Amino acid sequence: MAADVLITDWKEAPRVRLLADHPVAQGGRYVLCWLQQALRARDNAVIDAAVHLGNALNLPVLVYHGIREDYPYASDRLHRFILGASVDLGISCRERGLACVQHVDHAERREKGLVHRLAADAAAVVLEDQPTFVARWQAQRVAERAQVPVFAVNAACLVPPALIGDGVRGRSGFLRRHEPERTAWSQWKDERPDVTPYAGELPFAPDRLEELDLDALVADLAIDHSLPVSTMHPPGRAAAEERLARLVADVLPGYASARNDATRSEGASGLSPYLHFGVLGPREIMAAVNSATAGGQHKRKLADELLGFREWFHYQATQLQAPEQYDRIASWARQTLADHASDARPEQETLAAMLAGETRDETWNAGQRQFLVDGWMHNNLRMYWCKRIIAWTPTPEAAWATACYLNDRLSLDGRDPSTYGNIAAMFAGSPSERERAIYGRVATRGDGSTRNRAGGEAWLAAAASRPAPQLSVPAEVPVDPYLTGEATV
Ligand SMILES: Cc1cc2nc3c(=O)[nH]c(=O)nc-3n(C[C@H](O)[C@H](O)[C@H](O)COP(=O)(O)OP(=O)(O)OC[C@H]3O[C@@H](n4cnc5c(N)ncnc54)[C@H](O)[C@@H]3O)c2cc1C
Structure with a gap:
């Protein structure tokens, strides 16, 4: 019955997958809605799916968001951003008539297996359908152990990836299916809870985040304190709304031509961190874009990036077992890179120099300093940044691991389907006519699109010498415990 309510009858049913098929628990106290990134x-x-199911079962919804100390790359930067979003999530859920409880994991208040314990008191569980990183692996683990129905719901995309169907290989084929769906999926209406908010027993004492000094809390945790909070991307919903307003007023009117210019601070929206952590969703952004007065070419370009590229990479990730791994790269590219794996690499850089943005390459350092200071990098610099790593590391596999590691650790928008999809595109793309050392037929990239602009030289020199935090340097690029199966929920 629970399955019908969401999988067949609900207006947003194509967003929903049944991850664990069990009967609804009689005597369950609530429908658990576990959020990780949205x-x-x-x-x-x-x-909305949890509320819809709760209304059908005459049960309240319990929204839960927790943050652990031990997820890969946990740092002041990521933790503070996530906690800022979580505070606003809790406040707004309560305004919406929903109970929302939060937990910040630390040594004195460790709550082992909290999601499993919350699920044990639930009639059903609704969680996020995220195709990469911790959110994907943890959802799978919870579904494996649950004794109640578990539904995974996509909130990251405007068009549910399931509507595209399996096996679409190229972006043009994807767009042919995606574009006709956009208008219908642009509308939404928040589901209204019919049941009074859950106020019953809990298996733990929640943190009242809105009453805590979050900076002090973060300072006290066993996480990477060498990576500071980004001032360019302050945490929280108000900061996200400010960026969205800035997109409409200052960025969109010139977006189609200015978005490639790394030297212009208003050329791009800077929304990706807020999108990655779901502080804003693509429907809300597209609604703002569509009602703006900017010219049609700018709106179309923004839609092409936000829907045509971002949702393409989401779709790709849903089609892969491990979107984070090197073997996702197109086979011709892996072959040509393997053919050149033993080529001399005279330009190699150390991990310490790359991490610090102190390599011999000024343009690369300019991009890396954006990662270090802002927790974000301009798209045009990211392409150059990624290509260069291939020449600087001993093997193509090491280049892949290094690019993912730097992007994931430093960038607020890292660990995303767009991270691994874009890095894979830099390692493949269209084969070059010319066969080069190290790269084989993978195209290389120069820095002329920034350096040759008016003022480009001076901008790069200043960007490459921005004071940056000194980061802890691992002996080698760490292997992710989730990919090796060593981590637990
Ligand atoms: C090597 C490399 C690594 C990247 N890593 C990430 C990453 O970790 N996370 C991430 O979100 N994006 C990544 N991108 C894509 C892109 O660079 C960023 O999304 C963009 O720079 C974010 O800045 P913005 O919000 O100002 O973008 P805008 O130009 O304002 O675009 C608006 C939104 O459209 C989406 N978008 C724009 N360009 C792309 C693109 N190429 N691919 C997918 N979505 C796009 C983003 O959600 C972005 O927020 C990467 C690109 C490259 C080449």
């Missing part, structure tokens, strides 16, 4: 209370299909 950290917003409105326009959130995960919450």
